[in-house]
Amino acid sequence: MKRILITGATGNIGSEILRYLYKQGTRNKIIAGVRSIDRAKQELNAFNELEYVSFDIENPDTFKNVLNNVDTLFLLRPPQISDINRYFIPLIDAMNEARIREVVFLSVQGAEKSSIIPHNKIEKLILNSGIDYIFLRPGYFMQNLTTFLYPDIQKKRRIILPAGQAKFNWVDVENIGEAAATVLEEFDRYRNQIFEITGPENIKFAEVVRRINAITGAGIVFESADPLKYFRLKTNEGMVKGMAMVMIMLHFLPRFQKEPRISGAYEILTRNQPATIEKFIEREKLKFV
Numbered sequence: 001m002k003r004i005l006i007t008g009a010t011g012n013i014g015s016e017i018l019r020y021l022y023k024q025g026t027r028n029k030i031i032a033g034v035r036s037i038d039r040a041k042q043e044l045n046a047f048n049e050l051e052y053v054s055f056d057i058e059n060p061d062t063f064k065n066v067l068n069n070v071d072t073l074f075l076l077r078p079p080q081i082s083d084i085n086r087y088f089i090p091l092i093d094a095m096n097e098a099r100i101r102e103v104v105f106l107s108v109q110g111a112e113k114s115s116i117i118p119h120n121k122i123e124k125l126i127l128n129s130g131i132d133y134i135f136l137r138p139g140y141f142m143q144n145l146t147t148f149l150y151p152d153i154q155k156k157r158r159i160i161l162p163a164g165q166a167k168f169n170w171v172d173v174e175n176i177g178e179a180a181a182t183v184l185e186e187f188d189r190y191r192n193q194i195f196e197i198t199g200p201e202n203i204k205f206a207e208v209v210r211r212i213n214a215i216t217g218a219g220i221v222f223e224s225a226d227p228l229k230y231f232r233l234k235t236n237e238g239m240v241k242g243m244a245m246v247m248i249m250l251h252f253l254p255r256f257q258k259e260p261r262i263s264g265a266y267e268i269l270t271r272n273q274p275a276t277i278e279k280f281i282e283r284e285k286l287k288f289v
């Protein structure tokens with residue numbers, strides 16, 4: 001039996017990983033590393049056997065006791081963290097001190113192509129650490145529509161991004177959680193490999209919005225803003241500057257890059273077919289109307 005620590009357990013990906021680990025009947029001890037144990041216990045109350053520990057990437061004092069008792073770490077970069085050296089160098093040093101030999105890191109598709117992407121820096125730190133790794137590089141989450149893009153969809157009936165005509169690979173977070181649970185359970189089999197977890201299709205925002213409207217009748221519009229306008233708009237609305245920059249990188253740079261690759265990794269890992277955007281829209285229909 002291994003002890004597997006899940007960081008970001010209360011988030012989109014982490015909670016799906018927990019769901020699939022227990023659905024797959026894990027025999028390992030699963031531990032959620034969370035900033036607030038009380039809040040996490042409420043949010044994750046469906047998972048009776050889950051153990052909780054205090055873990056905050058921004059507070060190295062929380063690392064030692066937690067990491068000393070872990071075999072495998074699922075590592076996620078919390079979206080607000082852009083200063084990778086400041087937070088991830090101490091964490092990876094602490095992992096080495098605690099003799100953790102296995103890490104599954106949630107990266108992003110295309111991370112290897114650009115050294116300014118935070119995940120690229122984290123992948124390099126892990127590779128240089130000598131710790132065995134599995135990198136999952138997912139495409140663009142379908143759930144972005146129901147999380148950070150949702151306030152604009154709900155209140156303004158629009159999506160505004162500097163994305164232009166760029167096509168994104170839309171992938172269901174449920175599929176990423178399932179793939180992550182699979183590699184966590186079978187680390188030996190997939191050790192030191194990299195998997196791009198993609199959905200079946202590359203689609204531009206205008207087309208996604210057209211499909212949402214066709215399925216739900218929601219009447220949403222897509223507006224492509226230039227990066228400066230987007231930066232001013234979102235920081236005026238309260239988005240922190242680092243986060244606005246990450247959003248611009250994620251949505252503006254693809255305009256100048258090749259379309260994302262569609263990989264078969266999810267099918268290979270799980271023997272299932274990845275969800276289509278239509279399936280996701282149907283499932284979340286009530287949120288759009």
Ligand SMILES: NC(=O)c1ccc[n+]([C@@H]2O[C@H](COP(=O)([O-])OP(=O)(O)OC[C@H]3O[C@@H](n4cnc5c(N)ncnc54)[C@H](OP(=O)(O)O)[C@@H]3O)[C@@H](O)[C@H]2O)c1
Nearest residue numbers: 008009010011012013035056057058077078108139140141
């Ligand atoms: N969105 C996309 O299309 C996309 C595509 C590819 C990759 N990604 C990557 O996916 C990751 C985000 O995953 P997600 O959507 O599951 O995130 P999320 O839903 O925003 O959840 C973030 C998680 O991180 C935890 N967290 C926040 N600050 C923390 C800290 N200082 N220390 C420890 N834990 C902390 C949060 O826990 P509490 O708040 O409960 O403490 C929460 O569980 C990012 O690295 C992003 O770049 C995203």
